[in-house]
Amino acid sequence: MMHQIEQFYEQLRHEGIIFSFSGPVSQSLLEGIGETLRQKMNLEETSTSVTQKVFSIFVELMQNVINYSAEKGVIGGEEQDLSLGVLIIGKQENHFYIQCGNYITQDQKGPLAEKLNKIKSMDKDELKRYYKQQRRKDPAEQSKGAGLGFIEMARKASQPIQFSILPTSTEKDFFVVTAII
Amino acid sequence: MEVFFREKTKSTPRIHFDPEKHRLEISGESYPENSAKFYSPMLQWLEAYLQQLSNEDIHMDIELIYFNSSSSKVFMNFFDLLEEAAGKGVSVEIRWKYHPDNDIAQECGEEFQEDLQQVAFHLVEL
Numbered sequence: 246m247m248h249q250i251e252q253f254y255e256q257l258r259h260e261g262i263i264f265s266f267s268g269p270v271s272q273s274l275l276e277g278i279g280e281t282l283r284q285k286m287n288l289e290e291t292s293t294s295v296t297q298k299v300f301s302i303f304v305e306l307m308q309n310v311i312n313y314s315a316e317k318g319v320i321g322g323e324e325q326d327l328s329l330g331v332l333i334i335g336k337q338e339n340h341f342y343i344q345c346g347n348y349i350t351q352d353q354k355g356p357l358a359e360k361l362n363k364i365k366s367m368d369k370d371e372l373k374r375y376y377k378q379q380r381r382k383d384p385a386e387q388s389k390g391a392g393l394g395f396i397e398m399a400r401k402a403s404q405p406i407q408f409s410i411l412p413t414s415t416e417k418d419f420f421v422v423t424a425i426i
Numbered sequence: 427m428e429v430f431f432r433e434k435t436k437s438t439p440r441i442h443f444d445p446e447k448h449r450l451e452i453s454g455e456s457y458p459e460n461s462a463k464f465y466s467p468m469l470q471w472l473e474a475y476l477q478q479l480s481n482e483d484i485h486m487d488i489e490l491i492y493f494n495s496s497s498s499k500v501f502m503n504f505f506d507l508l509e510e511a512a513g514k515g516v517s518v519e520i521r522w523k524y525h526p527d528n529d530i531a532q533e534c535g536e537e538f539q540e541d542l543q544q545v546a547f548h549l550v551e552l
Contacts, residue, residue, distance in 0.1 A: 272437070272458070272459040275457075276436045276437055280436070292527075293527045293528055293529070294527075294528075294529050294530060297492060297528065297530045298530070300492060301492065301494070301530075304457050304494050305494060305495060308457075308459065308494065308496075311459060373537070377537065377540075377541060380498060380499050380502045381502060381506075381541075393495035393496065393498065393499060394494075394495050394496075396495070397494075397495040397498075
């Protein structure tokens with residue numbers, strides 16, 4: 246890898262990737278990348294509305310990794326309160342896209358797929374109603390967020406959000422979500 | 427009752443609630459890591475404030491450039507407390523301020539407005 250970094254960089258650039266990040270995700274990292282992302286979009290005279298949508302999906306995805314990634318930083322054999330994941334933000338054919346991935350446990354898999362399939366089948370009006378209904382509901386007990394993140398993303402994206410849950414050689418699965426703005 | 431104040435940070439808004447003047451102000455951005463935890467003291471303050479209120483009118487100014495989905499839930503909860511007070515006869519005016527080029531902030535304000543009946547919820551373009 247050490248000698249391939251230039252190739253790696255050029256490949257990312259060639260594919261229209263603006264940001265790529267892999268490793269431990271924290272709130273302060275999110276704030277830093279988020280600010281730079283807004284600056285970059287501003288310089289390129291992206292409309293406020295598109296910038297807001299990209300920023301919003303970015304925040305929801307990063308906070309999902311922080312709250313739900315099943316891969317944690319380990320020091321001396323002990324799991325720390327630090328979540329790992331991967332994120333790329335790019336632009337293709339005039340559309341921004343954000344792709345995010347992290348490991349999930351077998352327990353997370355079923356409810357996650359169910360929730361995302363439900364959201365995927367909804368049009369914008371149904372999403373709005375579902376969002377408002379969930380917003381007034383008490384949060385699920387093990388949920389650290391409000392359970393609104395994916396609905397919010399689907400409402401901000403210009404196409405239905407795509408997701409896949411990939412089996413790995415470990416007992417954990419790999420969860421990938423892609424949003425096109 | 428004491429003033430409730432929080433300085434603005436990158437991911438949390440400036441909050442200034444004055445119980446003497448009955449003015450509540452929130453401005454900035456809201457995407458803390460844990461919205462429920464961050465806003466819990468603010469909601470507690472509001473509940474205590476509403477309980478000791480006698481006959482005064484409440485004015486609220488809120489200007490949010492961006493807020494994440496978990497903050498949205500907290501704000502709904504917040505407005506519902508004001509809605510409940512308004513239902514008991516307290517006059518509550520909420521001014522939702524937004525910049526003309528921020529369609530999303532406007533839309534978010536409209537969606538809160540649709541869900542509130544008792545409070546006077548106004549959209550104010552800056």
